[in-house]
Amino acid sequence: MGGWAKPTTTHMSIDRQFGWMWAQACELLDQADRMQRGFLRYVGPSADAAVRAHAAVWEPPVDIQENSAGLQFVFALPGVSAEHIDVRLEPNALAVNAIRPARLGSPDSVVRRMEIPHGRFYRRIALAGHRFRLGDTHYQNGCLDVRLVRTGHAAGDNRGRE
Numbered sequence: 008m009g010g011w012a013k014p015t016t017t018h019m020s021i022d023r024q025f026g027w028m029w030a031q032a033c034e035l036l037d038q039a040d041r042m043q044r045g046f047l048r049y050v051g052p053s054a055d056a057a058v059r060a061h062a063a064v065w066e067p068p069v070d071i072q073e074n075s076a077g078l079q080f081v082f083a084l085p086g087v088s089a090e091h092i093d094v095r096l097e098p099n100a101l102a103v104n105a106i107r108p109a110r111l112g113s114p115d116s117v118v119r120r121m122e123i124p125h126g127r128f129y130r131r132i133a134l135a136g137h138r139f140r141l142g143d144t145h146y147q148n149g150c151l152d153v154r155l156v157r158t159g160h161a162a163g164d165n166r167g168r169e
């Protein structure tokens with residue numbers, strides 16, 4: 008009688024062994040794709056009159072480190088010119104605002120793909136517990152470094168006082 012051959016246990020165990028590897032590889036690819044999409048978070052159209060009403064507003068990622076002297080921030084601002092960056096220290100927050108205009112090769116260019124964000128970048132980070140003053144700021148290779156220096160405790164904060 009002809010028919011289907013019974014799978015052997017050796018063949019099935021090999022399928023199971025490589026099946027989990029394939030599933031893990033697919034999960035890693037999905038995770039990398041999610042990370043790439045989340046690099047810059049779109050927060051909506053700009054309400055700023057200085058920027059076109061329909062221009063995008065992006066929230067750039069930031070690394071924050073703390074030491075005894077204060078805080079160090081590194082903002083990712085790809086393609087932004089230094090003269091288009093505004094850093095403000097508010098009473099309880101650090102605000103970074105930047106603009107990257109869309110760049111077309113020539114007036115007759117047709118956009119086939121545009122993945123690098125353009126428009127307005129804005130990030131506001133709440134600060135609590137201490138008073139700060141703006142220290143050094145430096146922009147290089149698409150990264151803005153901002154240093155805040157501790158000057159004392161915030162008003163009404165009695166931590167460490169007797």
